[in-house]
Amino acid sequence: MMNTRMTPALTLALVCLAAPAFAEPECSGGGYAADALVVPATEIGTVTSATQYAWDGGGRLVNVCNLLTDSGFFATWSLFSGEVDANYPGICVSLTNDAGEEWYSCQTPDATTAAFDAAAGTDEAILRFEEWSPEAPTLQ
Secondary structure, eight states: OOOOOHHHHHHHHHHHHHHHHOOOOOOSSSEEEEEEEEEEOGGSEEEEEEEEEOOOOSSSSEEEEEEEEEEEEEEEEEEGGSSSSSSSEEEHHHHHTTTTTTEEEEEOHHHHHHHSSTTTTSSGGGGEEEEEEOSOOOOO
Protein backbone atom coordinates (compact mmCIF):
# COMPACT_ATOMS: atom_id res chain seq x y z
CA MET A 1 0.00 0.00 0.00
CA MET A 2 1.35 3.41 -0.96
CA ASN A 3 1.55 6.28 1.52
CA THR A 4 -0.45 9.20 0.05
CA ARG A 5 0.32 11.74 2.78
CA MET A 6 2.54 14.64 1.79
CA THR A 7 5.17 15.95 4.13
CA PRO A 8 4.78 19.56 5.31
CA ALA A 9 7.95 20.58 3.41
CA LEU A 10 6.68 19.11 0.14
CA THR A 11 3.27 20.76 0.63
CA LEU A 12 4.92 24.14 1.23
CA ALA A 13 7.13 23.73 -1.84
CA LEU A 14 4.13 22.92 -4.05
CA VAL A 15 2.15 25.91 -2.69
CA CYS A 16 5.10 28.24 -3.36
CA LEU A 17 5.48 26.95 -6.90
CA ALA A 18 1.76 27.38 -7.59
CA ALA A 19 1.57 30.93 -6.17
CA PRO A 20 1.80 33.73 -8.72
CA ALA A 21 5.08 35.65 -8.69
CA PHE A 22 4.76 39.42 -8.38
CA ALA A 23 7.74 41.71 -8.56
CA GLU A 24 8.11 44.41 -5.96
CA PRO A 25 7.92 47.84 -7.58
CA GLU A 26 11.41 49.28 -7.91
CA CYS A 27 12.71 52.75 -8.70
CA SER A 28 13.80 52.94 -12.36
CA GLY A 29 12.97 49.25 -12.83
CA GLY A 30 11.98 47.95 -16.25
CA GLY A 31 11.88 50.09 -19.36
CA TYR A 32 10.71 53.63 -19.99
CA ALA A 33 6.91 53.76 -19.82
CA ALA A 34 5.65 57.37 -19.51
CA ASP A 35 6.41 60.78 -18.02
CA ALA A 36 5.25 62.41 -14.80
CA LEU A 37 4.50 66.06 -14.14
CA VAL A 38 4.12 67.30 -10.55
CA VAL A 39 2.52 70.68 -9.97
CA PRO A 40 2.54 71.43 -6.22
CA ALA A 41 -0.43 73.43 -4.91
CA THR A 42 0.42 76.83 -3.46
CA GLU A 43 -0.81 75.82 0.02
CA ILE A 44 1.84 73.08 0.23
CA GLY A 45 4.59 75.69 0.56
CA THR A 46 8.26 74.75 0.56
CA VAL A 47 8.78 71.09 -0.42
CA THR A 48 11.34 69.32 1.78
CA SER A 49 10.57 65.73 0.76
CA ALA A 50 9.02 64.16 -2.34
CA THR A 51 8.23 60.46 -2.67
CA GLN A 52 6.79 58.31 -5.44
CA TYR A 53 4.65 55.33 -4.40
CA ALA A 54 3.09 52.40 -6.20
CA TRP A 55 -0.59 52.32 -5.20
CA ASP A 56 -3.07 49.47 -5.10
CA GLY A 57 -5.99 51.78 -5.97
CA GLY A 58 -7.24 51.49 -2.39
CA GLY A 59 -5.46 52.32 0.83
CA ARG A 60 -2.08 50.62 0.37
CA LEU A 61 1.09 52.34 -0.82
CA VAL A 62 4.58 50.94 -1.47
CA ASN A 63 7.52 53.35 -1.41
CA VAL A 64 9.26 53.33 -4.82
CA CYS A 65 11.43 56.43 -5.32
CA ASN A 66 12.76 59.48 -3.51
CA LEU A 67 12.08 62.36 -5.90
CA LEU A 68 14.42 64.84 -4.21
CA THR A 69 18.01 65.03 -5.37
CA ASP A 70 20.98 67.04 -4.20
CA SER A 71 19.85 69.63 -6.75
CA GLY A 72 16.35 69.82 -5.26
CA PHE A 73 12.90 68.84 -6.47
CA PHE A 74 12.21 68.16 -10.14
CA ALA A 75 8.66 68.62 -11.40
CA THR A 76 9.08 66.24 -14.36
CA TRP A 77 10.69 62.84 -14.62
CA SER A 78 10.45 59.52 -16.47
CA LEU A 79 8.36 56.63 -15.18
CA PHE A 80 9.45 53.02 -15.74
CA SER A 81 7.36 49.87 -16.11
CA GLY A 82 8.90 48.24 -13.01
CA GLU A 83 7.69 51.06 -10.77
CA VAL A 84 4.24 49.43 -10.64
CA ASP A 85 3.14 45.79 -10.58
CA ALA A 86 -0.01 43.66 -10.58
CA ASN A 87 -0.64 44.34 -6.87
CA TYR A 88 0.18 48.07 -7.04
CA PRO A 89 -0.77 49.29 -10.54
CA GLY A 90 -1.40 52.98 -9.67
CA ILE A 91 1.02 55.76 -8.78
CA CYS A 92 0.92 58.34 -5.97
CA VAL A 93 3.26 61.17 -5.14
CA SER A 94 3.60 62.72 -1.71
CA LEU A 95 5.13 66.09 -0.96
CA THR A 96 6.13 67.02 2.57
CA ASN A 97 6.56 70.68 3.45
CA ASP A 98 8.85 72.39 5.94
CA ALA A 99 6.08 72.16 8.59
CA GLY A 100 6.11 68.34 8.26
CA GLU A 101 2.69 68.19 6.53
CA GLU A 102 2.39 65.53 3.85
CA TRP A 103 0.21 66.03 0.77
CA TYR A 104 -0.82 63.33 -1.72
CA SER A 105 -1.71 63.24 -5.39
CA CYS A 106 -2.57 59.94 -7.10
CA GLN A 107 -3.26 58.50 -10.52
CA THR A 108 -5.54 55.47 -10.65
CA PRO A 109 -4.41 52.10 -11.99
CA ASP A 110 -6.50 52.74 -15.15
CA ALA A 111 -4.90 56.17 -15.71
CA THR A 112 -1.43 54.72 -15.16
CA THR A 113 -2.08 51.88 -17.61
CA ALA A 114 -3.42 54.33 -20.22
CA ALA A 115 -0.32 56.54 -19.90
CA PHE A 116 2.01 53.54 -20.11
CA ASP A 117 0.15 52.32 -23.23
CA ALA A 118 0.19 55.74 -24.96
CA ALA A 119 2.75 56.66 -27.58
CA ALA A 120 5.90 58.15 -26.06
CA GLY A 121 6.13 61.92 -26.30
CA THR A 122 2.37 62.44 -26.53
CA ASP A 123 0.20 64.32 -24.05
CA GLU A 124 -1.55 61.03 -23.20
CA ALA A 125 1.79 59.58 -22.00
CA ILE A 126 2.07 62.16 -19.20
CA LEU A 127 0.66 61.43 -15.74
CA ARG A 128 -0.17 64.73 -14.07
CA PHE A 129 -0.10 65.16 -10.32
CA GLU A 130 -1.93 68.45 -9.81
CA GLU A 131 -4.75 67.76 -7.33
CA TRP A 132 -3.54 67.45 -3.73
CA SER A 133 -5.02 66.16 -0.49
CA PRO A 134 -3.59 66.17 3.03
CA GLU A 135 -5.10 62.67 3.40
CA ALA A 136 -3.40 59.48 2.26
CA PRO A 137 -5.40 57.62 -0.42
CA THR A 138 -8.24 55.37 0.66
CA LEU A 139 -10.56 53.01 -1.18
CA GLN A 140 -11.81 54.70 -4.29
